[in-house]
Amino acid sequence: MAHAVTVFFVCVGVIAVVAVVALFGWRHADRRADAAAWRALLEIRPIQSGSFSPDMVAGLPEPAQRYFLYTIAEGTPLRTITIIEMEGQLGRGDSNRSHFDPMQACQVLAPPHGFVWQVRAGAIRGSDAATPDISWTRFWLFGLVPVVRISGDADHFRSAFGRTVAEAAFWTPAALLPGPNVRWEALDADSARAIVSFAGLEQSVDIIVDSQGQPTSVVIARWSDVNADKVYQVQPFGGTTSDFREFGGYRLPTRIEGGNWFGTDDYFPFFKADVTSISFPGR
Numbered sequence: 584m585a586h587a588v589t590v591f592f593v594c595v596g597v598i599a600v601v602a603v604v605a606l607f608g609w610r611h612a613d614r615r616a617d618a619a620a621w622r623a624l625l626e627i628r629p630i631q632s633g634s635f636s637p638d639m640v641a642g643l644p645e646p647a648q649r650y651f652l653y654t655i656a657e658g659t660p661l662r663t664i665t666i667i668e669m670e671g672q673l674g675r676g677d678s679n680r681s682h683f684d685p686m687q688a689c690q691v692l693a694p695p696h697g698f699v700w701q702v703r704a705g706a707i708r709g710s711d712a713a714t715p716d717i718s719w720t721r722f723w724l725f726g727l728v729p730v731v732r733i734s735g736d737a738d739h740f741r742s743a744f745g746r747t748v749a750e751a752a753f754w755t756p757a758a759l760l761p762g763p764n765v766r767w768e769a770l771d772a773d774s775a776r777a778i779v780s781f782a783g784l785e786q787s788v789d790i791i792v793d794s795q796g797q798p799t800s801v802v803i804a805r806w807s808d809v810n811a812d813k814v815y816q817v818q819p820f821g822g823t824t825s826d827f828r829e830f831g832g833y834r835l836p837t838r839i840e841g842g843n844w845f846g847t848d849d850y851f852p853f854f855k856a857d858v859t860s861i862s863f864p865g866r
Contacts, residue, residue, distance in 0.1 A: 613721050617699055617710050624664065624693040624714070625864055630764070631661035631757050635832075639760055644769035646792050647777070653796030654756040659832030663758040664693040668860040673704040674842075674853035681851065688856075691864075694751035694758040695781035697743070713743035715782055738806065738815045741784055745805040745820065748779045748786040752801045753824060754835055754861065759788075789821075798824050798836070802845055809843045821845030822854065830861040837861075 635655045640648045666689070673686040684705030692698045697713035707730070709722035719734035733739050751758045759765055759777045768776045774791040789802045802821035808814055822841020827834050837858035844850045 610723060610726060613710070613723075616719075617701060617712065620697070620712050620714050621691050621699045624691050624697060624699065627664065627693050627696050629661065629663045630695070630762070631663055631760055633661055635659045635661060635757070643761065643767045644775040646770070646773055646796075647767050647775035647790070649796030650775070650790055650792050650798060651756060651760070651796075653792070654798070654834050656829075656832040656834075661757040661760070662831070662833070662863040663755050664691070664864060665754050666691050666860075666862045666864055667754055667858055669856040669858050671854075671856040673702070673707075674851065674855070676851070676853075678844075678849050678851040681853070683855070686856070692747070692750055692754055694747050694755050695744070695764060695779050696747075698747055698750065711743070711746075713740065713747055718743035738808070741806040742808075742815070744781070744784050745786050745803050745807075748777075748788050749801055749803045749805075749820065749822075751779070752777070752788050752790050752798065753839060756833065756835075797827060797834075800824065800845075801841075805843075807843060818843065819845045819847060822852070826857075831863055833861075835861060 635657060637652060637657060640651045668689050670687050672683040674681050674683045676682055686702060686704040688700055688702040690698055690700040696715050699710060699712040701710045706725050707722050708726045711720050712718060717735055718740040720731055722731040724730050761767060764780045766778050768778065770776055770789060774789055776787050776789050778785060778787045786803065790798050791800045792798050800821060800823045802819060804817045805820035806815055807818055807820060810816065810818060820843055822839050822845065824836035824839055826836060826838035828837050839854065839856045840852040841854045842850060842852040
């Protein structure tokens with residue numbers, strides 16, 4: 584009997600070790616995928632070249648002109664790929680009940696092609712990402728137990744593209760200059776809409792500016808399943824921008840608060856970020 588019990592516990596131990604090793608291997612594979620996507624985005628040929636001139640935006644709606652003249656200094660090289668380091672808080676829940684964890688994250692953003700956002704928030708580790716071919720969300724508890732895994736889903740890809748375009752308005756304004764894949768529409772005296780086309784998708788982003796052209800908020804109609812029915816639908820997503828600083832000729836926000844249902848009673852700013860670094864690789 585004692586021998587049988589010993590054998591049982593040895594078998595359980597072996598199974599546990601194999602499971603832990605397998606999970607470590609799985610987590611390592613995720614990190615490799617993040618790194619490969621990161622490198623691929625850095626290697627993408629910039630969608631704009633040359634230096635910024637006010638003539639480039641002369642035909643746009645007046646609020647859009649204000650936006651570009653505020654965010655990009657004349658003569659600044661056009662940079663459409665950036666690396667952002669940030670800290671802050673990441674929330675769970677909704678506008679009625681929420682919990683926030685401290686967050687640290689690093690991101691490469693290359694609109695319209697995609698992004699890789701690597702984050703640590705409380706006990707959660709993982710990444711959100713979008714490339715020209717695929718998107719994913721992969722979060723782990725304590726870096727060992729998978730808790731969220733979404734990949735290869737067309738709805739998720741469309742939603743991730745929305746994030747790419749929205750964040751272009753924050754951190755890569757040169758990616759929204761008019762061109763074959765970007766057109767602009769007038770909205771009102773202090774806002775304009777950019778429409779971005781890429782990979783068979785189209786996403787608009789509304790940028791609201793003050794009298795100087797500083798963007799105060801950014802809003803998209805995002806394809807999302809963050810709703811009571813947990814079904815994908817178009818719904819408002821957006822955020823506010825503040826604490827602008829200069830980075831290599833760009834005047835960019837270092838304080839972002841954003842979330843689902845922006846502009847409604849259900850708005851929950853689950854993302855509260857303070858940018859600690861912005862750089863333009865390969866420039």
